[in-house]
Amino acid sequence: MLKPRFVLGAVIVGLPLALALLGPVLAGEPGPRAASFTLGGGHWLGTDFVGRDVWRQVLLGGRSVVLVALAATALAYLVALPLGLISALTHRGWLEELLMRPLDVLLAVPSLLMILLVAAVLTPGAAGLALLVALVNIPDAARVVRAAAAEVASRPVVEALRLQGESWWRTAVGYVGRSVGRTLAADAGVRLTGVLYLVATAAFLGVGVEPDAADWAVMVDRNRTGLFVQPWAVVVPALLIVALTMGGNLLADAALQKRRRT
Amino acid sequence: MSGLRSWAARRLLLGAAQTAAVVLLVFALTEALPGDAAVALAGDQPDPERIAAIRQAMDLDRPAHERLLEWAAGLPRGDFGTSLASGRPVSTYIADGFGPTLLLASLTVALLVPVGVGLGVLAARREGRLADRLVSSVTLGAYAVPEFAFGVLLITVFALRLGWLPPTAVGYGTDLLAHPAALVLPVVVLLTRPVCSLARLVRAGMIDALASPYVAQARRYGVPGARVRYGHALPNAITPAAQQLARTVDWLLCGVIVVEALFVIPGLGTVLMNAVAERDVPVVQGLAVVFGVTTVVLNLGADLVARRFAPRAEMAA
Numbered sequence: 316m317l318k319p320r321f322v323l324g325a326v327i328v329g330l331p332l333a334l335a336l337l338g339p340v341l342a343g344e345p346g347p348r349a350a351s352f353t354l355g356g357g358h359w360l361g362t363d364f365v366g367r368d369v370w371r372q373v374l375l376g377g378r379s380v381v382l383v384a385l386a387a388t389a390l391a392y393l394v395a396l397p398l399g400l401i402s403a404l405t406h407r408g409w410l411e412e413l414l415m416r417p418l419d420v421l422l423a424v425p426s427l428l429m430i431l432l433v434a435a436v437l438t439p440g441a442a443g444l445a446l447l448v449a450l451v452n453i454p455d456a457a458r459v460v461r462a463a464a465a466e467v468a469s470r471p472v473v474e475a476l477r478l479q480g481e482s483w484w485r486t487a488v489g490y491v492g493r494s495v496g497r498t499l500a501a502d503a504g505v506r507l508t509g510v511l512y513l514v515a516t517a518a519f520l521g522v523g524v525e526p527d528a529a530d531w532a533v534m535v536d537r538n539r540t541g542l543f544v545q546p547w548a549v550v551v552p553a554l555l556i557v558a559l560t561m562g563g564n565l566l567a568d569a570a571l572q573k574r575r576r577t
Numbered sequence: 578m579s580g581l582r583s584w585a586a587r588r589l590l591l592g593a594a595q596t597a598a599v600v601l602l603v604f605a606l607t608e609a610l611p612g613d614a615a616v617a618l619a620g621d622q623p624d625p626e627r628i629a630a631i632r633q634a635m636d637l638d639r640p641a642h643e644r645l646l647e648w649a650a651g652l653p654r655g656d657f658g659t660s661l662a663s664g665r666p667v668s669t670y671i672a673d674g675f676g677p678t679l680l681l682a683s684l685t686v687a688l689l690v691p692v693g694v695g696l697g698v699l700a701a702r703r704e705g706r707l708a709d710r711l712v713s714s715v716t717l718g719a720y721a722v723p724e725f726a727f728g729v730l731l732i733t734v735f736a737l738r739l740g741w742l743p744p745t746a747v748g749y750g751t752d753l754l755a756h757p758a759a760l761v762l763p764v765v766v767l768l769t770r771p772v773c774s775l776a777r778l779v780r781a782g783m784i785d786a787l788a789s790p791y792v793a794q795a796r797r798y799g800v801p802g803a804r805v806r807y808g809h810a811l812p813n814a815i816t817p818a819a820q821q822l823a824r825t826v827d828w829l830l831c832g833v834i835v836v837e838a839l840f841v842i843p844g845l846g847t848v849l850m851n852a853v854a855e856r857d858v859p860v861v862q863g864l865a866v867v868f869g870v871t872t873v874v875l876n877l878g879a880d881l882v883a884r885r886f887a888p889r890a891e892m893a894a
Contacts, residue, residue: 320714327718423595423873424602427831428865432606435853435861508721516835519725520850535729542744546733556726564721565714 321569328562331555335377342374353545360547364537365527369548375529376552380518380559383445384511388503390449391456391510396492396499398453399460403468404487415461418454426451426513434522444523448513452506459502463495504567511560531556585881592877599869600652604645607858607865631661648862657863662855667863670848678833678844680754685767685829693772697779697818698811704784713780716773724835728766732839735762745841763840767832771825775818782814789813819882826875830868 348366349358360369398418402411430447433439439447467473468491476486518524518532527537531552538548648658657667700712719727736744746759754760786792787810795805837846845864852860 320717323714419591420595420598421602423876424599424869425827425830425872427834428868429602429606431834431849431853432603432861432865435856435858436607512721512723515723516725516831519723519835520838521854532723532725535725539729542729542733543737546737549729550733553726553729557722557730560721560723560726561718565718568717 318569318572320565324562324565324567324569326562327558328566331377331559331562332381334374334555335381335559338374338376339378342371345371354547360551361545363534363545363548364541369534369538369545369551372529372534372548373531373551373555376531376534377555377559379441379524379528379530380511380515380532380556383441383448383523384507384514386442386445387448387452387510387514388507390445391452391506392460392499392503394449394453395456395460398457400464400487400492402457403461403464404483404491415457418457422454424451427516430513430517430522431520434517439523441523444514444517447523448510448517451513452510456502456506460495460499463498464491467491467494501567501571504570505564508560508563508567511563515556515560584884588877588880588884592873595873595876596870599873600649600866601645603862603865603869604648607862608641608644652866657866658859660852660857660860662852662857662860667860670852670860671845671863671867674843674845674848676844677842678837678846681760681763681767681833681836681842681844682829684760684764685771688764688768689771689775689825692768693775693818694779694811694815696772696776697814698783698806700776700780701783701787701814702806709780712776716776719769720773720777722769724766724770724832725839727769728762728836728839731762731766745839746843747841759840763836763842766839767829767836770828770832774825774828775822778818779814782817783810786810786814819879822879826872826879830872 346368349362349368350366353366354361358368358370360373363369363372398414402414405411426448429451430444433443433447437443472490473486476490481489514523515532518528518530519536521533521536524530524533526533534552535549535556538545542549651657655668657671659666660670696712696716700709703709732744735742742761743756743759746756746763787806789810792805792810795809796802800809833844834846834849836842837844838850841847845867849861849864849868851857852864
């Protein structure tokens with residue numbers, strides 16, 4: 316049985332996600348540039364600040380947000396998973412302290428601030444932005460992994476495996492790693508919406524994107540000057556971002572509650 | 578009591594370590610440039626004169642650890658160095674932007690607690706009914722929406738279509754209090770995410786507390802309903818929320834930067850974004866230290882307060 320919130324989330328997130336993934340295929344060749352901020356004239360949603368067709372930009376602009384967010388989430392776990400597993404399974408207190416304490420300290424730095432600091436001296440591209448967002452997510456992700464793994468590691472099964480003389484690798488990856496998978500899948504959903512927020516906000520502030528990039532967040536920023544003449548160039552991408560994050564969060568929460576109940 | 582004291586000491590130590598880490602991190606991230614920092618910072622106008630000026634202004638000929646020590650030693654005295662772009666002391670930049678940001682932040686926090694707690698209690702009292710489902714769904718949905726997208730939609734509706742409120746704070750200068758209409762939309766946008774988070778936590782805590790044996794016992798004694806709810810259940814429900822308030826500080830700082838950019842408010846966030854655009858490293862460093870240390874101190878305060886209210890709650894320190 317599907318919960319209504321699950322369906323609601325899926326419906327809300329469906330449109331922006333479909334646009335983001337299929338849009339670039341449907342966009343076609345760019346037409347000739349028209350005047351800035353006009354309505355009509357064969358342009359379904361008018362033109363943007365440099366006279367490009369807004370509908371085409373909308374079709375193209377979702378992919379970067381979604382792909383950067385997915386890459387950043389995956390990267391964060393790539394680092395957090397071994398960190399958390401090792402510190403949960405080690406019997407050396409100093410090793411755990413060495414791995415986790417620096418992360419406690421890092422948790423205090425506001426995430427957007429860290430991204431802006433790097434942006435002040437380098438000009439990160441899309442890959443750089445993904446790396447940065449992943450970096451600020453590592454401390455929290457590692458703590459979640461460690462907490463989940465510590466719970467599993469205290470089970471009698473792990474003790475039995477150890478007494479049987481199974482290798483550390485088989486215990487850590489084969490048993491503990493597999494058992495925390497479900498918890499982490501739920502956490503990944505919530506983290507992905509947080510990452511989407513950060514990626515979109517950074518793009519809005521001009522970090523990790525070209526100033527005229529086809530990106531929903533950049534469109535909102537650049538077309539703001541024409542809000543009074545041509546609101547569609549701002550409202551449509553803004554609505555798509557709202558739908559993407561809102562639906563994603565409803566979906567992640569519904570999935571999380573299903574897990575808790577079973 | 579000794580447990581509390583030693584816990585507080587450890588928490589203070591962590592706070593001090595975090596402050597030191599913020600200072601170190603700010604320095605490392607902005608100075609650990611590949612190649613010649615002066616050339617990299619000169620950016621679009623790499624003429625030798627400008628490169629030499631930057632090298633001189635930032636003392637780049639001296640080893641990094643000497644510069645770090647000198648810079649860090651100046652911080653407690655309010656000496657943040659001088660701007661590369663204008664040659665003015667960084668502290669004047671901070672003083673200029675301080676007023677509007679403080680106003681925005683304090684208005685938001687002042688409204689956050691009553692609105693968030695109010696919504697949470699309302700939802701908990703009507704658990705499972707329409708009001709609860711409405712509050713729960715809206716707070717969950719709005720929780721992850723970026724401020725800029727939400728803000729731009731509000732501007733379109735309330736400033737553009739209805740004409741009720743000004744779209745930006747352009748033309749009002751730093752004296753925003755004299756123009757309350759210009760503050761409505763920024764504060765609403767800033768409030769959204771923290772209110773959602775707080776309301777959800779209070780709702781969950783309140784539902785737990787209302788189902789607890791001590792509330793049932795108080796009801797059996799005939800204690801009036803309002804007193805049970807607000808005198809007994811609410812303080813226990815608020816504790817987990819108080820710990821989470823610290824996380825809200827992070828959001829508030831991110832939010833302030835975005836909201837100031839969106840509504841063109843001349844606060845610290847705008848100063849920071851301008852400095853980032855101009856690659857004015859000393860200004861960026863100074864503001865990052867102010868933002869970072871504020872976060873650390875507020876986190877520390879929230880933890881100490883939460884611990885005071887519910888000494889049995891487990892907390893990392």
